[in-house]
Amino acid sequence: MASASLLTDEIRAWIGREAGPWTIEVTPRDVKRFAVATDDLNPLYFDEEYARKSRYGGLLAPPLFYMAPLTDPVPESQLRPDGLPYEGKFPIPPTPLPRLMDGGTEIEFFTPIRVGDTLTGRSKIVDIYQKDGRTGPLIFVVRETTYTNQRGEIVLVEKGTAILR
């Protein structure tokens, strides 16, 4: 049985809403931390001599390193009961569905992320829709985010889907 639509005009008005810009400093320490935390120990990410001899001529960051600064540090008093900030880097429209999940991601990579880069991210909500899940209605929030580097090159474009349930 189909659920009634939870998508009010107010929620739909979030389509087109932009976020950012924010910047990410790609430091050697953060890159090594990310490589360790994802159990991805490719020497290109932390062995300078190895990386210098590679075709890149220097250290790279793992492709998904840009996900590292997912959440801005906010005081605990400003976190919701589930631990997420009320106002994150990627604002989500207020809905009756309290639980947030990562629904998936499509990424196109244009140029590698290099250690020493400064990335700038800008995002925009491109779609919001509702589907019926096994446990009730789900709201999908689709966001397109573009990252550029300090040379003005597009590094990657990500289309990410957040699921509210």
Added chain:
Amino acid sequence: MAEEQLYFEDVEVGMALPPLHKTPSNTLLFLYSAVTWNPQRIHYDKDYSLREGYRDVIVHGPLRGAFLSQLMTRWIGDGGTLKKLSYTNRDIAYVNEPLICKGTVTRKWIADGTGYVECEIWVENAHGVRLTPGSAVVVLPRKEAQ
């Protein structure tokens, strides 16, 4: 890496990628929450996860994405380039659950002299359930172009 470089000519449609095994522990989940400054409790607070209806803390969706990116970068080596990666988190992965990242080659083609390979990839659990299906496109060096 130190392994021998994979070339475009080495790849056939239908061939399997070398599987990548991961069993994310509480410690790895903690490190990933820390490195992404992610305070969401379902990734470290079991009591809270039970209240949300899970049976334990759950593996971050983007961490499974990172495993899939590693499946690809390890296979293509330093000479290859990851061009596209997509994945959908269809089912939950719990802490300490053995996960296997797998893939098969679905297409290969040359455009403007560059060799592209498309793969179907996924993360499956010990029951063979595909938790995180996805796809990837890579560029591989060509022997002819050497």
